[in-house]
Amino acid sequence: MDDTRSRQVLIAGAGIAGLTAALAFSERGYLVRLFEQAERIEAAGAGIQLSPNATRILRQLGVLERLLPAAVRPEAVVLRDAATLRELARVPLGEAAERRWQAPYLVAHRADLQGALMARLAEQPDISLVTGARVGGVVPGPHHVTAMAEIAGKTVEAGGFLLIGADGVWSKIRDLGALARSGSARNAASAAGASSRFSGELAWRATIDAESAAGEAFAAVGAANCVTTFLHPGFHMVAYPVSRGRAFNLAAFTAGETMAESWSGHADPNILAGAMRGTAAALARLVEDAGPWTAWPIHTVDQRQPWTTPAGIALIGDAAHAMTPFAAQGAAMAIEDAATLAGLVAASPADPAAALAAWEKMRRPRVAKVARRGALNRLAWHAVGPVAVARNLFLRLRSPEKLAADLDWLYGWNPDALQFRSSA
Secondary structure (H helix, E strand, O other): OOHHHHHEEEEEOOOHHHHHHHHHHHHOOOEEEEEEOOOOOOOOOOEEEEOHHHHHHHHHOOOHHHHHHHOEOOOEEEEEEOOOOOEEEEEEOHHHHHHHHOOOOEEEEHHHHHHHHHHHHOOOOOEEEEEOEEEEEEEEOOOOEEEEEEEOOEEEEEEEOEEEEOOOOOOHHHHHHHHHHHOOHHHHHHHHHOOEEEEEEEEEEEEEEOOOHHHHHHHHHOOOOOEEEEEOOOOEEEEEEEHHHOEEEEEEEEEOOOOOOOOOEOOOHHHHHHHOOOOOHHHHHHHHHHOOOEEEEEEEEOOOOOOEEOOOEEEOOHHHHOOOOOOOOHHHHHHHHHHHHHHHHHHOOOOHHHHHHHHHHHHHHHHHHHHHHHHHHHHHHOOOOHHHHHHHHHHHHOOHHHHHHOOHHHHOOOOHHHOOOOOO
16 A cells, blocks of 8 residues: 555544544644535534533644634533522532633534634645545455545545544445445445434524523523523423623424434424423523524434444544433534544554554443433433422532532543654
């Protein structure tokens, strides 16, 4: 294999996972070709929470300093009863988070994070970003993998020793990776069909100006400098400031029916209104003033499917393990995936296949634990009757410091694989 291929990493998808992976591999001396099917890099979604386990990596990659001017450091995560607006629990963040976990907890607009990643990417001469490029074929070889990308109606081949699928929950690379493993298009189609499913949940989002009527309604029901979660048996809603505090991101979650495979769409607003029966009048007014809401279906990926192949294909982020957002860790897991994958591959340059297998073995337990935490949060936040009473009692008896300590395993994570050592 020529030297370029032996040092080149191919990445499909220029979202948070793909951009972070490009930077992490570039930091270690690799050449990177990044393919994005969209003609322009545009952020999907609205607000995003970045816990210390993610911002620690962004700082090491030189991204955090570019994000900080547009981000907000919330003072706490606050849980409130949606019917009474009574505070149930508080986890201190702000300076307390930085002292405890040695990195900040931030909330930001997703576009600001992607902008910071892109700004850092532009400074790396070894990263080539191609937009309007859809990877539609993969040919594995004994020591390299070739990707075929459709660009402006033409098929362009690119070779490298590693192809990373960072193309989200509806990943094309996941399908192609199944084909590479099975050697059969029929088996690949079967594996791909079972790997992604609708969770039964809809997410509703809105961004409101802090100076608007909706912004004033929010100020009446929650602290403007916190991440506030309103708990109710039929739904829960998370609200926090973005864009230097000039706007608030609202995300509500209800049961619902599947929609088209897209991150945004239109659903019957009566679904959200019906789920909110029994909530405080001020909260209902906020939801009404914040509209119209955009809905999107929450899809998950079967985490039992392989994330890597010996042929040199790896899936990261939602392509590997899309989960419900109830632990607020989707972006953080993608960022962790990217950094640790680059670290382990760089540590074993003579045996990339073994590095991929070791990475998958290392990542699976942590990702599974995060998914379980999200499932537990969802159960607790939608509790009803005696279960809700028990939840409230537990939270009342748990001090803010103990609630923070319960998150040390998640926010304090900092494996050796994060140490950047250029392999050039």
